[in-house]
Amino acid sequence: MELRLDREAALIESILFLESEPLDEGSISRISGLAREVVEKALEQLVEERSSSSHGLEPLHSGGGWILAPKADLWESLKDRYGKKNDSRLSRAALETLSIIAYSQPITRAEIEAIRGVSVDSMMRFLLEKELVKEVGKKDAPGKPTQYGTTKEFLKYFRLGSIADLPKLDEIERERFDIDADAASREIEPNA
Numbered sequence: 001m002e003l004r005l006d007r008e009a010a011l012i013e014s015i016l017f018l019e020s021e022p023l024d025e026g027s028i029s030r031i032s033g034l035a036r037e038v039v040e041k042a043l044e045q046l047v048e049e050r051s052s053s054s055h056g057l058e059p060l061h062s063g064g065g066w067i068l069a070p071k072a073d074l075w076e077s078l079k080d081r082y083g084k085k086n087d088s089r090l091s092r093a094a095l096e097t098l099s100i101i102a103y104s105q106p107i108t109r110a111e112i113e114a115i116r117g118v119s120v121d122s123m124m125r126f127l128l129e130k131e132l133v134k135e136v137g138k139k140d141a142p143g144k145p146t147q148y149g150t151t152k153e154f155l156k157y158f159r160l161g162s163i164a165d166l167p168k169l170d171e172i173e174r175e176r177f178d179i180d181a182d183a184a185s186r187e188i189e190p191n192a
Helices: 006-018 025-032 036-051 072-082 092-104 109-116 121-129 152-157 171-187
Strands: 057-062 065-070 133-138 146-150
Touching: 006 025, 006 036, 006 057, 006 065, 025 036, 025 065, 036 057, 065 072, 092 109, 092 121, 092 146, 109 121, 109 146, 121 133
Parallel strands: none
Antiparallel strands: 057 065, 133 146
16 A cells, blocks of 8 residues: 655645755754655655656755756756846856866866866856855865865756766766876975
């Protein structure tokens, strides 16, 4: 006998509609008053119902939690008008720099520049300002250069549940990232 959680799924759907930030299962449990196990089962039911229906919205695991978002095929038609209202679109250079960080994190500025072949100072300031990347530590190398990685805002911007959801690189792309990053780490010399 399959357990139906129609009322619970409807309650969770309403919570996701009303909240502006992603919520994890624990937060949904606290807000709804439902047990975490019930929340997880109701989310599964909601995802299944919404994926096989003609509804325009679906629960989406993104940025470390759940949101109610337009279905991916509809989002393509809607994102120009409704996506990131006050943010400018990311330029090709910003996307290239961001992809290098996403696939190679943690990574230093010098390693990014070795892969891109140009200075990334202004691009890094832009991405830090947009909170798409952040400082994640210091590399154990001469000069202790800062390492960068992506943020939850990055995951939300690209509608990803985690960094593991990034498209896979082909062999040539992987080699480019590996070879160039290795060269950059050998080239880093502190300015005394």
